[in-house]
Amino acid sequence: MSEEFKVEIVNPEKSFLVKDDVSEVVVPAFEGEMGILKDHISIISFLKPGIIKILSKSGDENYYVEDGIVEFKNNNLSILTSTIFNLADMDKSKQQDLLKQAEEEANKTDINDQSKYLADQKVEVLKTLN
Amino acid sequence: MASLDDLKKRIASVKSTQKITKAMKMVAAAKLRRAQESAEKGRPYSEKMNNVILNLSNGISDKENAPKLLSGTGQEKTHLCVVMTSDRGLCGGFNSNIIKKAKSYFGKILDEGKELKIITVGSKGNDQLKRVYGDKIIENISFKESKNANYFDADKVGKMVIEKFEAEEFDVCTIFYNQFKNVITQIPQAQQIIPLNNEGEEKGSEESYEFEPDEDEILSNLLPKNISTQIFKAMLENSASEQGSRMSAMDNATRNAGEMVDKLTIEYNRSRQAAITKELIEIISGAESL
Numbered sequence: 001m002s003e004e005f006k007v008e009i010v011n012p013e014k015s016f017l018v019k020d021d022v023s024e025v026v027v028p029a030f031e032g033e034m035g036i037l038k039d040h041i042s043i044i045s046f047l048k049p050g051i052i053k054i055l056s057k058s059g060d061e062n063y064y065v066e067d068g069i070v071e072f073k074n075n076n077l078s079i080l081t082s083t084i085f086n087l088a089d090m091d092k093s094k095q096q097d098l099l100k101q102a103e104e105e106a107n108k109t110d111i112n113d114q115s116k117y118l119a120d121q122k123v124e125v126l127k128t129l130n
Numbered sequence: 131m132a133s134l135d136d137l138k139k140r141i142a143s144v145k146s147t148q149k150i151t152k153a154m155k156m157v158a159a160a161k162l163r164r165a166q167e168s169a170e171k172g173r174p175y176s177e178k179m180n181n182v183i184l185n186l187s188n189g190i191s192d193k194e195n196a197p198k199l200l201s202g203t204g205q206e207k208t209h210l211c212v213v214m215t216s217d218r219g220l221c222g223g224f225n226s227n228i229i230k231k232a233k234s235y236f237g238k239i240l241d242e243g244k245e246l247k248i249i250t251v252g253s254k255g256n257d258q259l260k261r262v263y264g265d266k267i268i269e270n271i272s273f274k275e276s277k278n279a280n281y282f283d284a285d286k287v288g289k290m291v292i293e294k295f296e297a298e299e300f301d302v303c304t305i306f307y308n309q310f311k312n313v314i315t316q317i318p319q320a321q322q323i324i325p326l327n328n329e330g331e332e333k334g335s336e337e338s339y340e341f342e343p344d345e346d347e348i349l350s351n352l353l354p355k356n357i358s359t360q361i362f363k364a365m366l367e368n369s370a371s372e373q374g375s376r377m378s379a380m381d382n383a384t385r386n387a388g389e390m391v392d393k394l395t396i397e398y399n400r401s402r403q404a405a406i407t408k409e410l411i412e413i414i415s416g417a418e419s420l
Contacts, residue, residue, distance in 0.1 A: 012172055012175045012281040013281065014168070014172070015174050030343060031342055031343055041340050042340060044185065044186065044340075044341055044348060045341070045348070069182055069352060071182050071185075073339075080175060080179060080182070082355070082358075
């Protein structure tokens with residue numbers, strides 16, 4: 001029996017990525033990183049800024065996301081996100097831009113704790129990339 | 131009867147109008163293809179979003195304490211209507227259809243003695259509504275600068291709606307847009323987004339999910355996103371409808387101009403012949419009298 005399952009990443013504009021030979025996906029869930037293997041229990045969770053790692057036979061891929069929802073059901077993993085970038089396509093200047101934006105947001109004082117936490121996360125993740 | 135010169139001028143003017151409408155039709159056709167494509171590509175996201183919310187709201191144990199965006203404020207006193215139209219005209223009945231639908235809804239609400247607030251998206255809707263409902267319009271947004279519907283714009287509208295909801299400025303929110311069916315048919319829609327209208331709730335799967343963190347927290351995170359998603363979906367449908375509507379309107383205009391040119395050409399030829407005949411008669415009768 002194969003140990004592969006299907007993953008689908010959708011953003012509002014289009015279906016971003018569909019892969020059906022995935023062996024493991026690591027998502028930055030809100031309460032910590034979560035690795036998903038085949039036959040995982042059905043789960044719904046949402047994402048914080050971080051890196052999605054997709055491990056498959058045809059090679060590993062890394063994506064940077066800022067938010068989103070994951071749903072896993074019947075060996076189908078759907079990830080809905082509004083902001084996603086493939087790390088392989090992302091150059092330094094783009095990363096710097098995002099980092100600058102995130103830092104600006106994190107330094108705002110008039111935001112609530114949750115957005116502050118998310119902005120801090122963004123900064124942290126982006127810094128590790130650089 | 132108009133002189134030959136006048137007729138000639140009119141034919142030339144109708145012909146140049148026809149050229150413009152023809153060009154507009156072509157442009158609309160090209161844009162329509164793109165808009166339709168992005169509308170189709172955008173569907174999976176909103177469908178999946180809906181599915182997840184359905185599953186979540188089925189799984190929620192404590193309906194009483196459900197987030198207000200889902201269950202409503204418990205009253206229906208103030209209605210907020212988001213009327214989405216285009217920024218440009220010359221697109222047939224596209225804008226009028228939305229406005230008509232919206233106006234009949236407004237009338238119903240005001241008749242029931244409820245309060246009405248309007249947000250217009252797109253300048254054409256604002257133009258048509260401000261005469262009658264000018265005092266009810268609280269916000270007017272237009273995205274003239276952005277070429278295509280994009281999520282960023284939709285998110286702006288969504289955030290504004292949520293802000294107003296949290297400030298308890300309204301109880302029920304409805305969006306008005308044209309749903310794209312095909313090039314000749316666009317259906318004006320009124321869709322209630324707050325509180326979420328769960329029609330066909332039974333469709334949700336019975337499988338139980340594990341939630342992390344718990345349902346309430348996910349829901350309160352998800353629902354605002356869903357508002358933006360629904361608005362984005364409406365924007366995509368709207369832009370496809372606008373182009374479709376413009377295309378068929380311009381097609382009609384081009385055909386009408388063609389008919390008009392034919393008619394004018396016949397009239398021109400007739401008067402030309404009449405003038406020649408008249409001249410001949412004059413010459414012949416002049417020769418006869420000699």
